[in-house]
Amino acid sequence: MTLRTHLLLVVFGWGICLSTLAQPAQLANYNVVWKTPSKNSSESMPCGGGDVGLNVWVEDGDVLFYLSQSGTFDENNAMLKLGRVRLRLSPNPFTGPDFKQELRLQDGGVYISGGKTRLHLWVDVFRSVVHAELQSDKAVNIKAAYESWRYEDRLVQGTAIRENSYKTPQKFDLKTYKDEIAFRGNELWFYHRNRDDVPTLFDFTVQLEGMESVKSKLYNPIKNNTFGGAVRSRTMRPAGITTGKYLDTDFKAWNLETPRPVRTEHLEVVLNTAPTSTLAEWESTVVRRQQEVTRTQQTALAQTRAWWKQFWERSYIFIEGKDSTISRNYHLFRYQLGCNAFGQWPTKFNGGLFTFDPQFVDKKYNHTPDFRLWGGGTMTAQNQRLVYFPMLKSGDFELMKPQFYFYLRSQTNAELRSKVYWNHNGACFTEQIENFGLPNPFEYGYKRPEGYDAGMEYNAWLEYQWDTVFEFCLMMLETERYEGRNIQTYVPFIESCLTFFDEHYQGLAKQRGTKAFDEKGQYVFYPSSACETYKMTYNSTTVISALKVILTRMLELPDYYLPTSQRQKWTTMLERLPPLPLQEIDGYKTLAPAVAWMRVQNSEAPQLYPVFPWGLYGVGKPELEVAQNTYRYDPHVQKYKSHVGWRQHNIFAARLGLVEEAAELTRNKFKDADLRFPTFWGPGFDWTPDHNWGGSAMIGLQEMLLQTDGRKIVLLPAWPKDWNATFKLHAPYQTTIEGRIKNGVMEDLKVTPASRLSDVIVSK
Structure with missing residues (x-):
């Protein structure tokens, strides 16, 4: 039994008696509520759990979120995003005056609503699965697009090199190698598997630093590192590939859409990051998680909510009055840390799981996400x-x-x-x-x-x-x-x-x-x-x-x-x-x-x-x-x-x-x-x-x-x-x-x- 599985069982047991715990009532006062959509990704909201982080925002009526997971290190030892998801509803309920987007700390989820239409985004703490659950009083058409700027190899040049471990230009071309993205039946699969036919940052470092005599004994986390996942829906079906551009970065979009208007929908993005000896081994983990999602569809949300409840119960500082912002932001930041509770890698000091398009941090870095x-x-x-x-x-x-x-x-x-x-x-x-x-x-x-x-x-x-x-x-x-x-x-x-x-x-x-x-x-x-x-x-x-x-x-x-x-x-x-x-x-x-x-x-x-x-x-x-x-x-x-x-x-x-x-x-x-x-x-x-x-x-x-x-x-x-x-x-x-x-x-x-x-x- 793995540590994560053991904790899942323990937390699920807690869920039975958790109502007896006195979760701090003040926590709800710290939920972040926005009454207007965002202008761009810099106005995104964090959402996550386990080892997954999302940046969630609504722009021009579309719901968007970046996907991040602990350990997504490529050949250059950059920490890559897993892509961007865009949800578009028609007729669109998120363009009216009753728009609302809320991060609820109590259960770790983000809720987006317009009228009587509600979208609930949450991450399964124990299974690295992103859920987007829609409920609407009126039937709507839904299009879900998985957007990737890594649909082809990209040269990494100039200041963009600072995203990886080389930091400056080399005598050879630095590339971010393309991901593999394709429909498989009614699902979309995407992954990046570090290539073994090109020198990696590990190889370069070992040679530069004179450690080649012991190279075979050195731990190498870059070798065979594979990260990505699969998108599936209960009703949506493949609807072709389109192109687009967000800010200064072009992308391709693999689209899924409902064949007819629906009142409910449940989109799942199953993620996996691991150095595996074969691609088949990585794929089998994704399939196993998909099967777990199917088996636990009645209990997974309750387990995740139970975990967040005990997280908040075990520690808090609530300051009253004019300095209450201190404790509000104390808890919001602790939430960001809680989103990598089970990661294989530490939360990075320079953004954690929640970086966004870099030009909004510094205009001179108009690079990819x-x-x-x-x-x-x-x-x-x-x-x-x-x-x-x-x-x-x-x-x-x-x-x-x-x-x-x-x-x-x-x-x-x-x-x-x-x-x-x-x-x-x-x-x-x-x-x-x-x-x-x-x-x-x-x-x-x-x-x-x-x-x-x-x-x-x-x-x-x-x-x-x-x-x-x-x-x-x-x-x-x-x-x-x-x-x-x-x-x-x-x-x-x-x-x-x-x-x-x-x-x-x-x-x-x-x-x-x-x-x-x-x-x-x-x-x-x-x-x-x-x-x-x-x-x-x-x-x-x-x-x-x-x-x-x-x-x-x-x-x-x-x-x-x-x-x-x-x-x-x-x-x-x-x-x-x-x-x-x-x-x-x-x-x-x-x-x-x-x-x-x-x-x-x-x-x-x-x-x-x-x-x-x-x-x-x-x-x-x-x-x-x-x-x-x-x-x-x-x-x-x-x-x-x-x-x-x-x-x-x-x-x-x-x-x-x-x-x-x-x-x-x-x-x-x-x-x-x-x-x-x-x-x-x-x-x-x-x-x-x-x-x-x-x-x-x-x-x-x-x-x-x-x-x-x-x-x-x-x-x-x-x-x-x-x-x-x-x-x-x-x-x-x-x-x-x-x-x-x-x-x-x-x-x-x-x-x-x-x-x-x-x-x-x-x-x-």
């Missing part, structure tokens, strides 16, 4: 972490697994890097890696100096930055405390990441001199990096903080996780860590980004990483004033203080108990986006929708309300007294905290289990 900046298969840890950290306090532990599995699948490749380049052990993860764990080839460097270390990225921003993986190690460790999950699967991965730092920095020291450690017997982390900002550092604060916390947490695991020999190894490594560097600014003692550095390259604030994510400083912890001084007086921190994109000053302020600062930054983080849908923020520094903007906003709000330190739970550490709210959040040791805040006073506090109440401290 497949375009997004920073690529599709490229994973950037410093951005991805902000998408996943808020899932701990919201209790969305199952949503974290795709990100964890991404690293577990890449572990062998990262370990082979260390062996090939330096002949030592441990997993080496750089920043900006591909979905197979090797550095993005552009960031690795196409024009590298002769003799330059083959294991290094030749990149001013990314050189020596390989500590970012530890934030995901922390999340793995946190699931052991928060969820009670057995993390034995993750422990070897965490140990491999620690081993890399132990062996690599001893090796670098021995290259420079005769000793592996300094005069105190401590590691010398040089060269290292403090984020992308302070470069060529000596004893980076981010590196020391990460190692200190991860090693401490590993040693705190129950005895059965680590044998005595491993505990001694990590104890010794912890004892060899140098202290966090400090500096003085205008007479104030502050945290420093490193003991020394060569240059400042970017605008992050790594000197505050001991506050977040590493939690070494904060409310109720020693030397809080040192961290507060760093926030207030470090000129670099203040210069770049902002709410935009991945900026995390709101999180720093919350963890430091700076109530007014945290509140103002949080208000700005959660302001409605410039686009029609309130949480399609961006582009920030990346793309739209900017998921690390939303994630950092969520983290900051959670930290204002609840912070933890070991077993201690601190409530309202940075909460404004005029924010009345009800909430439910999660804490370590399988604990939930819920209650009401009124005029700065905690009321109706409920702690589960009750034994944890003694660990709760309510800030005054």
Whole structure:
């Protein structure tokens, strides 16, 4: 039995008794309702579930939606859409004054109505199936068109190359290869299967980075990756192929239509994305899902609604009054994250499953709907972490697994890097890696100096930055405390990441001199990096903080996780860590980004990483004033203080108990986006929708309300007294905290289990 099937059965069981659960009534107030159609795809509404995302909008009376699914990586490692569906009714009920389009968070669906005609769009959480269900008091003709701009090979040129992992022109043509699309009886089938007769981005990267000697051992997610699906209807039949153009992109449309007017209709789009050894294997999965749809037609919607109900029941923050927009947008963005609960791949920071035509993000990118900046298969840890950290306090532990599995699948490749380049052990993860764990080839460097270390990225921003993986190690460790999950699967991965730092920095020291450690017997982390900002550092604060916390947490695991020999190894490594560097600014003692550095390259604030994510400083912890001084007086921190994109000053302020600062930054983080849908923020520094903007906003709000330190739970550490709210959040040791805040006073506090109440401290 698969995990997804097990959860389906559990949730279906919940559905029987779910009416007894007190789903928050306030949630319905956050539904997004539009009373007029949209102008274009930039005014689309997200809809999804499981591992599928739709952008839904009504334009000139037509209902349109883009299809996206987790893992649709092509030969160039771009993340392609699965196409666009257009529904046209005649006579058209969606052009009149009573038009309405609504996202109902309670059940995850989008409802479009005109008069007494209603279209319900929803995604089966457990089966990757899109449903479009029509009910009308008057009979209508319906035409459904599957539209594809990949009906032929397309050259990818100029700035369009930035959608894939090459990023710049090559000595060979870059193409997005065509999909296979055809009617099969009364159904339409479409798929893209990565070709094996052309070099792929994987092949190119392995050769560029000198890993060909171990190529046969490397994990390759691009090989045989196949994605697409089948469209079918209960009454519609094939009606030919037409051509058209949407914005600047031409397309072909494969049409289905009803032979006569109908009052009800049910269109299904069954999707599948998987690397399969044969096309027949991929097709059999689609057929099996079609059969499941037929068998479960009376229960599938109830199962999906049950899943969304328990999703909303397990966590919420409802703020009353003038700042209610904050919590409205908190829940809307959490919905976007919930649409990839069961994906094989993480939710991408640069748009997730909900990108749309790129010219509406930036006019100079008038490319196909497949375009997004920073690529599709490229994973950037410093951005991805902000998408996943808020899932701990919201209790969305199952949503974290795709990100964890991404690293577990890449572990062998990262370990082979260390062996090939330096002949030592441990997993080496750089920043900006591909979905197979090797550095993005552009960031690795196409024009590298002769003799330059083959294991290094030749990149001013990314050189020596390989500590970012530890934030995901922390999340793995946190699931052991928060969820009670057995993390034995993750422990070897965490140990491999620690081993890399132990062996690599001893090796670098021995290259420079005769000793592996300094005069105190401590590691010398040089060269290292403090984020992308302070470069060529000596004893980076981010590196020391990460190692200190991860090693401490590993040693705190129950005895059965680590044998005595491993505990001694990590104890010794912890004892060899140098202290966090400090500096003085205008007479104030502050945290420093490193003991020394060569240059400042970017605008992050790594000197505050001991506050977040590493939690070494904060409310109720020693030397809080040192961290507060760093926030207030470090000129670099203040210069770049902002709410935009991945900026995390709101999180720093919350963890430091700076109530007014945290509140103002949080208000700005959660302001409605410039686009029609309130949480399609961006582009920030990346793309739209900017998921690390939303994630950092969520983290900051959670930290204002609840912070933890070991077993201690601190409530309202940075909460404004005029924010009345009800909430439910999660804490370590399988604990939930819920209650009401009124005029700065905690009321109706409920702690589960009750034994944890003694660990709760309510800030005054």
